[in-house]
Amino acid sequence: MSKKFFIRIVFGLLLTLSANAATCSKSYTLGFFNGVWNTEYESFDGTQAVRGLIGNTYNNEPVKYESFYNHTGSSVGATSLQDLAETFIQRANEIDKSGQMGKRFEYFWEFLGSSEPTFLDKLAGFLPNAASLFDSVYTAITTKLTSIISFFLSNPPTEADYTSHNARLDALATDGEKLMLVGHSQGNLFMNHAYDHILPVVTKDRVAAAHIAPASPTLRGNWVLADIDLVINALRIQGVTSVPNINLTIPASKVDVSGHTLSGTYLDPTRDGRGRVKTMIETGMGKLKNSCGHLEYRIIITDHDTIGGEVYHNIGSYLTIPSRDEVITALGYQDWTPVDWDASYVLQYHYDAVTSKSGYYLITNYDALVSASYLKENLPHGPLDGNWYFTEISKLYYYRVIRYVY
């Protein structure tokens, strides 16, 4: 088979060790997705700040908070934060030929907006023309931030970046959690993927999304974007038309010159953003429903490809299978091969009923899978263009089988 027609296929199973037990979880998990230049420390702070906003209970049910951290790079061999630091050093050395400011990274954090500019304010008290000098650095940093976001919009994260986030979402879904996903800045790109990953599993009954300062071309829920957000609004000026409309008008503040940070702007208790974010998240949580009842399994199509230009199967369509045994019978589990976490394939969690071992596996016995009559006869299919095509199971699709609680 030519490479053109054989791309790759991974059938995956997500089966849990407690498949026989009915689950009736009555709690929320709020997952927070940080901007990619944030440190883990800042991500924890952001998650905890959201906890302070929503509280440990909602509708008399517990709310747990999890930080879905990402710190990917915006150029080869460097993280986004390293790129920003280089910009700081260059600009600081331009306005201070002695190099003293460029060596003092406390000013980097202030120009970035991660910290209040208390030191810069003190310097301004000594230096009459400080404001104009500092403005040039602020502008350079904001421009760099915007270019980093643009880079991510055209070079989105890879599956490898999402792997552990996906696995955690699968586990939470299996536990019957109601999932409230909150993204800030570029974290919205990661959150969108997380939402798309888990939606077929839990449906809109158990997952909702909220976007804060979304740097994402598409949205999965309500959003809040401030008029003073220089970073996101700069994208619009640059011609990135997919940036959502401004829907929050608040006064500017010296605390966060960028108008973009989570705590400094959007959760600032002295301005209206905080209340709007709280309402947005609680509205999302209010739509979620408890998941109690017996278990079933679904084969879910999570990716698609084409044969000769034709598109088969909608992402997110699924086939319900009543028991784990039937899943195993249908797919043929005998040729599972353990693979490394970092492999570029879509990996899924699998429980081997024979060996009682669980872990991440890559199915290599494609022929056994393709010949699985259960799938051939029952897998729903449909093209993305609204027309129907033939139903043959090909080797060009990704599937997941998950335990589903309803």
Next chain:
Amino acid sequence: MKKILTVLLISFSVAFLLSGCRVTTIEQAIMAAESNGSIPRLNHDNTITGPDKDNNGIRDDIDAYIATLPYTEVQKKAIQQNARALNTTLTVDKTDKTALTDVSTKLVRAVVCIHDKFQDGTTTASKLISENEKMTINTKNRFIEYEKYNSARSGSVTRLPDGDTCE
């Protein structure tokens, strides 16, 4: 030698201020602000951890700064816990996943602790966290080491702990 240079630098800065000369450069403004104490004089040497004479896990200059803050002893302890936790991100083996997880646990517990001790309806806890990061990660060498930690932790998922997380 370093001490002599520091004394000379301070002497020049004080002399500069006393002379009544106008501050015209950023360098002069930095020296003036650090000399009169409006900005803390932070350690900027080439080491990753900086001096810690009392061996309490907190850089001496940051220790001294925390002591000047107008908070209760319980609140200062929470700030110190954050300073200690953040320091460990610089020294941990970035290839040891277990050690990295341990450091991350210290970090998240410190964050939850400081928010617990500053429930004043403001963003004081977040400001103190960012201030700690700003003052600890204050040289290029420290920043590079810190970035190695953050990169190693990319993709992780951490649940915020419940209950009392203060040390």
